[in-house]
Amino acid sequence: MQYKKQIIIILLLLLIWWYLKNRKPKSKGVILKNVGFDFNSSNLTPESSEELNKLVDFLGKTPANLTLVGHTDNVGNDAYNMNLSKQRAEAVKTYLINKGIDGKRLTAIGKGESEPI
Numbered sequence: 001m002q003y004k005k006q007i008i009i010i011l012l013l014l015l016i017w018w019y020l021k022n023r024k025p026k027s028k029g030v031i032l033k034n035v036g037f038d039f040n041s042s043n044l045t046p047e048s049s050e051e052l053n054k055l056v057d058f059l060g061k062t063p064a065n066l067t068l069v070g071h072t073d074n075v076g077n078d079a080y081n082m083n084l085s086k087q088r089a090e091a092v093k094t095y096l097i098n099k100g101i102d103g104k105r106l107t108a109i110g111k112g113e114s115e116p117i
Helices: 002-022 049-062 078-098
Strands: 068-072 106-110
Touching: 049 078, 068 078, 078 106
Parallel strands: 068 106
Antiparallel strands: none
Protein backbone atom coordinates (compact mmCIF):
# COMPACT_ATOMS: atom_id res chain seq x y z
CA MET A 1 0.00 0.00 0.00
CA GLN A 2 2.84 2.40 0.86
CA TYR A 3 4.46 1.81 -2.56
CA LYS A 4 1.21 2.65 -4.35
CA LYS A 5 1.07 6.02 -2.56
CA GLN A 6 4.69 6.74 -3.47
CA ILE A 7 4.07 5.83 -7.11
CA ILE A 8 0.98 8.04 -7.24
CA ILE A 9 2.93 10.93 -5.72
CA ILE A 10 5.76 10.47 -8.22
CA LEU A 11 3.29 10.34 -11.11
CA LEU A 12 1.58 13.51 -9.89
CA LEU A 13 4.92 15.29 -9.58
CA LEU A 14 5.85 14.20 -13.10
CA LEU A 15 2.52 15.43 -14.40
CA ILE A 16 2.98 18.81 -12.69
CA TRP A 17 6.53 19.08 -14.04
CA TRP A 18 5.35 18.26 -17.57
CA TYR A 19 2.52 20.81 -17.35
CA LEU A 20 4.80 23.59 -16.11
CA LYS A 21 7.39 22.79 -18.77
CA ASN A 22 4.90 22.75 -21.67
CA ARG A 23 2.38 25.43 -20.82
CA LYS A 24 2.30 28.49 -23.00
CA PRO A 25 2.73 31.77 -21.16
CA LYS A 26 -0.11 34.26 -21.51
CA SER A 27 0.72 37.31 -23.53
CA LYS A 28 0.99 40.44 -21.45
CA GLY A 29 -0.12 42.48 -24.42
CA VAL A 30 1.34 45.01 -26.76
CA ILE A 31 0.89 48.73 -26.44
CA LEU A 32 0.36 50.49 -29.75
CA LYS A 33 2.05 53.79 -29.03
CA ASN A 34 1.07 55.59 -32.22
CA VAL A 35 -2.68 55.14 -31.93
CA GLY A 36 -4.32 58.32 -30.76
CA PHE A 37 -7.68 59.99 -30.49
CA ASP A 38 -8.96 63.52 -30.67
CA PHE A 39 -9.30 65.06 -27.21
CA ASN A 40 -12.44 63.98 -25.39
CA SER A 41 -13.40 61.82 -28.37
CA SER A 42 -13.24 58.33 -29.83
CA ASN A 43 -12.27 59.69 -33.27
CA LEU A 44 -8.95 58.20 -34.35
CA THR A 45 -6.29 60.70 -35.35
CA PRO A 46 -5.02 60.44 -38.94
CA GLU A 47 -1.60 59.35 -37.64
CA SER A 48 -3.18 56.23 -36.14
CA SER A 49 -3.76 54.56 -39.50
CA GLU A 50 -0.07 53.73 -40.03
CA GLU A 51 0.16 51.79 -36.77
CA LEU A 52 -3.25 50.18 -37.20
CA ASN A 53 -2.39 49.07 -40.73
CA LYS A 54 0.63 47.24 -39.29
CA LEU A 55 -1.77 45.50 -36.93
CA VAL A 56 -4.02 44.60 -39.88
CA ASP A 57 -1.00 43.06 -41.66
CA PHE A 58 -0.09 41.07 -38.54
CA LEU A 59 -3.64 39.82 -38.02
CA GLY A 60 -3.80 38.83 -41.69
CA LYS A 61 -0.84 36.49 -41.13
CA THR A 62 -1.96 34.89 -37.87
CA PRO A 63 -5.22 33.40 -36.59
CA ALA A 64 -4.82 35.18 -33.25
CA ASN A 65 -7.77 36.64 -31.41
CA LEU A 66 -7.25 40.08 -29.96
CA THR A 67 -8.58 42.03 -27.00
CA LEU A 68 -8.53 45.75 -27.67
CA VAL A 69 -8.27 47.75 -24.46
CA GLY A 70 -9.15 51.43 -24.44
CA HIS A 71 -7.76 53.89 -21.90
CA THR A 72 -8.22 57.56 -21.01
CA ASP A 73 -6.46 60.20 -19.01
CA ASN A 74 -7.76 61.26 -15.60
CA VAL A 75 -9.65 64.34 -16.80
CA GLY A 76 -13.38 63.87 -16.20
CA ASN A 77 -15.29 61.55 -13.92
CA ASP A 78 -14.75 57.80 -13.71
CA ALA A 79 -18.00 56.79 -15.41
CA TYR A 80 -17.44 59.14 -18.33
CA ASN A 81 -13.87 57.95 -18.82
CA MET A 82 -14.91 54.30 -18.66
CA ASN A 83 -17.48 54.89 -21.40
CA LEU A 84 -15.02 56.89 -23.52
CA SER A 85 -12.35 54.20 -23.23
CA LYS A 86 -14.84 51.56 -24.38
CA GLN A 87 -15.81 53.77 -27.34
CA ARG A 88 -12.14 54.15 -28.24
CA ALA A 89 -11.59 50.38 -28.19
CA GLU A 90 -14.71 49.98 -30.35
CA ALA A 91 -13.37 52.59 -32.79
CA VAL A 92 -10.19 50.55 -33.24
CA LYS A 93 -12.27 47.40 -33.64
CA THR A 94 -14.38 49.08 -36.33
CA TYR A 95 -11.22 50.23 -38.13
CA LEU A 96 -9.85 46.68 -38.16
CA ILE A 97 -13.17 45.22 -39.34
CA ASN A 98 -13.34 47.79 -42.14
CA LYS A 99 -9.87 46.60 -43.20
CA GLY A 100 -11.10 43.01 -43.49
CA ILE A 101 -10.39 41.52 -40.06
CA ASP A 102 -13.18 39.22 -38.83
CA GLY A 103 -14.95 40.93 -35.93
CA LYS A 104 -15.37 37.57 -34.19
CA ARG A 105 -11.63 37.65 -33.53
CA LEU A 106 -11.82 41.01 -31.77
CA THR A 107 -13.04 41.97 -28.30
CA ALA A 108 -13.19 45.60 -27.24
CA ILE A 109 -13.11 46.64 -23.58
CA GLY A 110 -12.57 49.90 -21.75
CA LYS A 111 -10.43 50.50 -18.68
CA GLY A 112 -11.06 54.21 -18.31
CA GLU A 113 -8.39 55.82 -16.19
CA SER A 114 -8.07 52.74 -13.95
CA GLU A 115 -5.00 51.30 -15.72
CA PRO A 116 -2.78 54.09 -17.02
CA ILE A 117 -0.26 53.22 -19.69
